[in-house]
Amino acid sequence: MLLKILGIVALAIVVAGLWAWLHLRKMTTKKKKAFVKTTLNSVFVRAEDKGLLKRTPAIDYDYLKDYPQLKIFEEHYDEIRAECLAMLNQEEKLVDMSVMGGTYTKAGIHTIDWKTVMFKAGDFVEENCQRCPKTAELLRQTPGIFTAFFSVIQPHQYVTPHWGYWKGFVRYHLGVVIPDNNENKLCWIRVNGNAEQNAKRDTAYIEQGEIYHWKNGEGILFDDNYLHDAANESDETRVVMWLDVRRKMQFYLDAYNRLCLALMRRDESMKKIQRNAVIDR
DSSP, rough: OOHHHHHHHHHHHHHHHHHHHHHHTTTTHHHHHHIIIIIHHHHHHHHTTTTTSOOSSSSEEEEGGOOOGGHHHHTTTHHHHHHHHHTTTTTGGGGGOOOOOOOGGSSSSSOOEEEEEEEEEEEEOHHHHHHHHHHHHOOOTTTTTEEEEEEEESSSSSEEEEOOOOOTTEEEEEEEEOOGGGGGGOEEEEEOHHHHHHHHOOGGGGGGSSEEEEOTEEEEOOOOEEEEEEOSSSSSSSEEEEEEEOOOOOOOHHHHHHHHHHHEEEEEEHHHHHHOOOOOO
């Protein structure tokens, strides 16, 4: 009986994947994003609503219980920071976040001054990995990472409240270059994990979110599908290592997640991000 159930689940996953692939191939980039965010992502939304998938906390401080592989980044923080500082010495060469699909930030008070050093977007960006070989080596050792980059935000910048697009990820942040180690609490992220408030899609609920102040060498995990915003209110550049990690879930949802991510990884829009991410020498 168990084998029969597993066979049905496997068949359903394959059919869903082929259906998604056929649809994605014919769509524009804008329509693909909407399709992923609504149609494909709805599987996880419904699973949470039915209690089949455990809801994530707004901010997870005890994440090593489920994602022990992430400990390696805190253990090697000094090496990661050293390579990051070397990149900041040539900050004018870094790639703007808007090229990576971050144009939603331009709806804020002013255009966000936000740059990246992208190491992985589905596949590794080898040219950038060569610039930070130790960081890249650590990433290659760590299973489950789909996206990886240094997120570099200039002083006095605000990322307006928004929601992510894929509940098959959890997001990891490691404080890499945090001005004054946040002594004055000027660098922060705020996340509202209330399911009912998120369902209303009202950004005003961000005021009821849980706030975290980044620390050098300290990691946190959160679900970016919750309403969240962030800011660097200091006078210096702020850098965190940003990883999108495959979310831990039941085997049948995990299989669906892996299949969808494999399709996204092969899509031309992802290849374009990889090309645009390369830092000029």
